[in-house]
Amino acid sequence: MSSVRVRPGDPLQGTVRVSGASKNSGCKQLAAALLAEGTTTVTNVPSVADLEVMLDVLTAMGVGVERLGSDALRLDTTGELTPEAPYELVTRMRASINVLGPLLARCGEARVAMPGGDNIGQRKLDMHFRGLEAMGAKLSVTHGYIEGSAHGLHGARIVLEFPSVGATENLLTAAVLADGVTTIENAAREPEIRDLATLLNRMGARVHGAGTSTIEVEGVRALASVDTELCGDRIEAGTYLTALGVAGGEIDLEGIRLDQLEMVVVKLREMGMRIDATDHGLRARCERRLASVDVATLPFPGFATDFMPMTVALLAVCDGTAIVSENVFDNRFSFIGELRRMGADIRTEDRHAVVRGVPRLSGAPVRAFDVRAGAALAIAGLGAEGETVVHDWHHVDRGYVDLPARLADLGAWVERV
Ligand code: EPU
Numbered sequence: 001m002s003s004v005r006v007r008p009g010d011p012l013q014g015t016v017r018v019s020g021a022s023k024n025s026g027c028k029q030l031a032a033a034l035l036a037e038g039t040t041t042v043t044n045v046p047s048v049a050d051l052e053v054m055l056d057v058l059t060a061m062g063v064g065v066e067r068l069g070s071d072a073l074r075l076d077t078t079g080e081l082t083p084e085a086p087y088e089l090v091t092r093m094r095a096s097i098n099v100l101g102p103l104l105a106r107c108g109e110a111r112v113a114m115p116g117g118d119n120i121g122q123r124k125l126d127m128h129f130r131g132l133e134a135m136g137a138k139l140s141v142t143h144g145y146i147e148g149s150a151h152g153l154h155g156a157r158i159v160l161e162f163p164s165v166g167a168t169e170n171l172l173t174a175a176v177l178a179d180g181v182t183t184i185e186n187a188a189r190e191p192e193i194r195d196l197a198t199l200l201n202r203m204g205a206r207v208h209g210a211g212t213s214t215i216e217v218e219g220v221r222a223l224a225s226v227d228t229e230l231c232g233d234r235i236e237a238g239t240y241l242t243a244l245g246v247a248g249g250e251i252d253l254e255g256i257r258l259d260q261l262e263m264v265v266v267k268l269r270e271m272g273m274r275i276d277a278t279d280h281g282l283r284a285r286c287e288r289r290l291a292s293v294d295v296a297t298l299p300f301p302g303f304a305t306d307f308m309p310m311t312v313a314l315l316a317v318c319d320g321t322a323i324v325s326e327n328v329f330d331n332r333f334s335f336i337g338e339l340r341r342m343g344a345d346i347r348t349e350d351r352h353a354v355v356r357g358v359p360r361l362s363g364a365p366v367r368a369f370d371v372r373a374g375a376a377l378a379i380a381g382l383g384a385e386g387e388t389v390v391h392d393w394h395h396v397d398r399g400y401v402d403l404p405a406r407l408a409d410l411g412a413w414v415e416r417v
Helices: 022-033 049-060 094-107 126-134 165-175 191-202 234-247 263-271 305-315 335-341 371-382 403-409
Strands: 003-007 012-017 039-043 064-067 072-076 109-113 138-142 145-149 157-159 181-185 206-208 214-218 249-254 274-277 281-286 321-325 345-349 352-356 365-367 388-391 413-416
Touching (some): 003 371, 012 403, 022 039, 022 094, 049 064, 094 109, 094 126, 094 145, 126 157, 165 181, 165 214, 191 206, 234 263, 234 281, 234 305, 234 371, 263 274, 263 305, 305 321, 305 335, 305 352, 305 371, 335 365, 335 371, 371 403, 371 413
Parallel strands (some): 012 249, 365 388
Antiparallel strands (some): 003 388, 039 072, 138 145, 206 214, 249 281, 321 352, 345 352
């Protein structure tokens, strides 16, 4: 089991190039490649553990996967696919559920292991099911597998109860090959949805309105494989900004745009961080202890839940008291117990946390329960007296390209054990 040691050090400085968004965008674009027969070259797609699982899922289905150096790969989706995502892989990464829509659309059938809840919440799939059923799919859960068949999907008007990212993606990738027009109301508006729709349209789909709450899809008969390049990972960028908030200093981030970060930038500026757009990305400066602000997570363009754990780690050493409300997942505060072990003054009540900033945390051995929780604990370690050891770091490697090395490039004292 991997661990990471963190010590407080000098203020951060230097330039870091933000990695391609392999986890939250790349995995979805790979799943979308299933919709067409042909070869797809994906660039700016560095290896993270979740991407590797998605590649294993695709390989198990009969897709040819070829690595082209460290940041690119080629998929070959010609020929018959085995429309099945086995339990051993789905249990390692729940985004494997994203193959459900494409498989139903292309193969007319799918057998995908049912993912369970995880360390941040129940993570139900009811909206995926209801939407696909409205398009004519027949779905059942038998012996732990979702079994689906769809002999001719048709367009439908679907209203989501909540703007779920995963449900919007699955419905979108099913609707592109359905007969007629599908409208998804209350659709998720995350940048990853817009990027997915852009790829689908380049493949020949007719998707309108992605990035807004109403997405309209005119189904087409067939799609063609095209090459694609991933955008910079906005969560990774936000992680460096919160690290800067704790350690102080001045850093340049390349390969990211301010508009991808939206509310995070608004909040960090309100706290006293200076953030400006540059020609290649952004520059951020933090010269003093930041002031606490309240944060409530919401679907995009609200404050993303994925930034919340790192923001709580920052607020734990800010000046003042903040109330943090988690409105997206039902169990995303378990890392707070670990922060308390480091001396953080945080009280939780249901989905709310009251974070009273303390001048300094104290380093301690702690455990990462999920990808962002682990990143948050490392960031807390940058502002803690002595040494912090974050155990179970493999969770963090699911979504980050060697975060310890990237933070060390900025001058932080972080190393793998
Ligand atoms: N939900 C339902 N029913 C559904 C679908 C979702 O009740 O059918 C609920 C979920 O339980 C959750 C909420 O709706 O409470 C939002 O879930 P959503 O479907 O939007 O999340 P997701 O697609 O499962 C993706 C990211 C998450 C990110 C969320 C929200 C990937 C692989 N995962 O998950 O990323 O937090 O969207 O933006 O893209 C992370 O990177 O750390 C991470 C967890």
